[in-house]
Amino acid sequence: MIGSETATADSGSVVTALVAHGDDNLVLAQRLGEWISNAPELEEDIALGNIALDHLGVARALYTHAGEIEGRGRTEDDFAMRRAEREFLNVLLVEQPNGDFAHTMVRALFFDAYQVDLWEGMTASDDETLSGIAARAGKEARYHLLHSSAWVVRLGDGTEESHRRAQNAVDALWRFTGELFQGPGQVSPQRWRAAIEEVLDEAGLGIPDDPHQRGGGRRGLHSEHLGPLLAEMQWMQRSYPGLQW
Amino acid sequence: MVTMAPAGKVELARSVASGVVDPEIPVLTIADLGILRQVSWDRGRVRVTITPTYSGCPAMRQIEDDLRSALAGAGLPDVKIATVHHPAWSSDWITAEGREKLAEFGIAPPLPDGVVLCPRCRSSAPRLIARFGSTACKALMVCSSCGEPFDYFKEY
Numbered sequence: 001m002i003g004s005e006t007a008t009a010d011s012g013s014v015v016t017a018l019v020a021h022g023d024d025n026l027v028l029a030q031r032l033g034e035w036i037s038n039a040p041e042l043e044e045d046i047a048l049g050n051i052a053l054d055h056l057g058v059a060r061a062l063y064t065h066a067g068e069i070e071g072r073g074r075t076e077d078d079f080a081m082r083r084a085e086r087e088f089l090n091v092l093l094v095e096q097p098n099g100d101f102a103h104t105m106v107r108a109l110f111f112d113a114y115q116v117d118l119w120e121g122m123t124a125s126d127d128e129t130l131s132g133i134a135a136r137a138g139k140e141a142r143y144h145l146l147h148s149s150a151w152v153v154r155l156g157d158g159t160e161e162s163h164r165r166a167q168n169a170v171d172a173l174w175r176f177t178g179e180l181f182q183g184p185g186q187v188s189p190q191r192w193r194a195a196i197e198e199v200l201d202e203a204g205l206g207i208p209d210d211p212h213q214r215g216g217g218r219r220g221l222h223s224e225h226l227g228p229l230l231a232e233m234q235w236m237q238r239s240y241p242g243l244q245w
Numbered sequence: 246m247v248t249m250a251p252a253g254k255v256e257l258a259r260s261v262a263s264g265v266v267d268p269e270i271p272v273l274t275i276a277d278l279g280i281l282r283q284v285s286w287d288r289g290r291v292r293v294t295i296t297p298t299y300s301g302c303p304a305m306r307q308i309e310d311d312l313r314s315a316l317a318g319a320g321l322p323d324v325k326i327a328t329v330h331h332p333a334w335s336s337d338w339i340t341a342e343g344r345e346k347l348a349e350f351g352i353a354p355p356l357p358d359g360v361v362l363c364p365r366c367r368s369s370a371p372r373l374i375a376r377f378g379s380t381a382c383k384a385l386m387v388c389s390s391c392g393e394p395f396d397y398f399k400e401y
Contacts, residue, residue: 043385047377053301054381061300061330132331136300139333139401147376 015070016089017184018130019079020218021118022062023090026080027226028111029055030233031098040101047147051108054140061133081237085227086220093176095217095226099169102155102162106169108148113195114180115141117187149199156203163204170200171208178213251286254321258291259284261319268307269380272350275308279338282329291316292325296334299381299401336382336401347398353386355400363388364395371397 032052039045063076093111098104119138125131155166181189200207216222236243249257262284263276275281275295283294293312297305309326316324336355339347344354351364353371361371368390375385383396 043375043377046379047375050301050377050381053303054299055301057297057300057302061297128331132329132333133300135333136297136330140300143376143399 011069013184014127015066018062018066018069020089020184022059022066022079023088024094024111025055025062026059027088027090027229028094029053029059030229031094031096032104034098035104044101048104051144051147054137054144058133058137058140065129065133077237081234085222085230088222088226088230089218089220090222090226091176091179092214092217092223093173093179095223095229096173096176097225099172100165101151102165103169103173105148105151105155106166106173108144109152109199110173110177110180110196112141112145112148113192114187116145116195117191118185121186152199152205153203156200156205166203167205170205171210174208175210175212175214179215179217182215182218184218254291255284255286257319258293258316258321258324261315261321262293262312265308265311265315268304268311270347270350270352272346273339273343275312277340277343277346279334279340279343280308287325290323290325291321292327294327294329296329296332298334302381304380334401336398339398351395352383353395353397355398359400361386361397363391363393365393366391371395 029052032048032055035048036045036052039048059080060076063079066079067074067076093107096103096107116138119134119141122134123131123138125134152166155162157163158166177192180192181187197207214223262281263274265275265281267273267275267278267280270278278298280295280298281293282296283292285292285294293316295305295308295312305328309328312326313324316322339354344356347354348362348364353361353364356362360369362369363371363386366388368388370389371386372389373384374387374394378385378396382398382401384399385394386397387394
């Protein structure tokens with residue numbers, strides 16, 4: 001019986017990991033969706049909408065797969081729409097408000113560089129479905145990273161005002177980056193930092209000295225910003241449980 | 246009532262499924278795009294296997310619905326449509342015929358070594374306008390020779 005208990009514990013931690021990565025992608029998709037019709041130019045409006053859709057698609061695939069492994073009949077909608085804030089396991093970085101465009105792009109840079117490494121590692125998974133999802137998400141993350149890097153360089157190395165805003169964004173969001181390396185998933189903080197430093201150097205932006213880091217998202221302890229986001233996203237299912245169209 | 250043998254049903258299903266077009270690029274079928282992976286007989290019914298392209302492609306659900314109604318229209322109402330994530334779809338899977346159809350339609354197809362040819366004048370010196378275009382799979386380019394703005398089906 002010990003064997004079967006171990007198997008259950010293992011599949012439980014696999015489900016938790018899939019849900020955590022799904023939550024990162026869902027919450028960021030919802031955040032990016034807030035830009036639609038508000039982006040600084042039409043091309044960017046379309047870009048942010050497309051990127052949000054990619055993250056949403058990754059979340060859906062991960063939730064569906066988590067539900068299949070768990071075997072309790074939970075669907076992607078159960079994970080997205082019928083869990084409370086404390087059950088969400090996303091990192092604090094993705095739930096941070098969009099702020100100005102520089103904030104959104106710096107947040108994207110930090111997260112995209114993390115996901116490029118994350119998916120590369122998971123592509124080697126023995127779990128074929130996860131490996132396929134990761135291979136696809138990896139291609140998308142690399143493309144997203146081209147976009148966010150180009151914008152951070154353009155803003156950092158742009159006008160005095162764009163530089164000031166980009167540096168403010170780096171200073172404000174840096175404290176949420178340490179959490180990316182606390183698992184689940186193996187991502188090297190050294191590789192991540194090297195990739196980020198290359199972009200920030202080119203942009204003429206500096207990394208803050210402040211060593212203070214925030215965490216807790218992976219344990220369901222969130223900043224004050226997640227609740228309102230979920231309230232808006234889940235409103236329909238909470239008000240009309242099981243509603244379909 | 247004529248009862249068709251499973252082999253005949255699979256053949257029919259394959260030919261019907263191969264004709265279903267992509268809702269966003271209707272000059273291409275899902276077979277041209279490489280989305281249609283397999284048509285087989287499984288536990289007493291036809292099984293159609295498809296692989297999603299981009300994670301964020303909103304056309305996938307539509308393709309599933311279109312497959313279901315095309316097959317039902319051909320007398321095959323009881324069909325299992327399975328989504329398989331492995332191996333991940335690649336733009337390499339677009340057939341040669343599919344690439345030609347794209348170019349004729351005015352969308353530059355993905356070519357080896359990242360070459361992008363203007364679908365109007367065939368010049369190979371385009372400039373990127375926007376990495377993200379009208380659908381998840383396309384970027385927006387402009388030809389440096391003839392000035393034509395065009396969609397590029399991204400290498401993926």
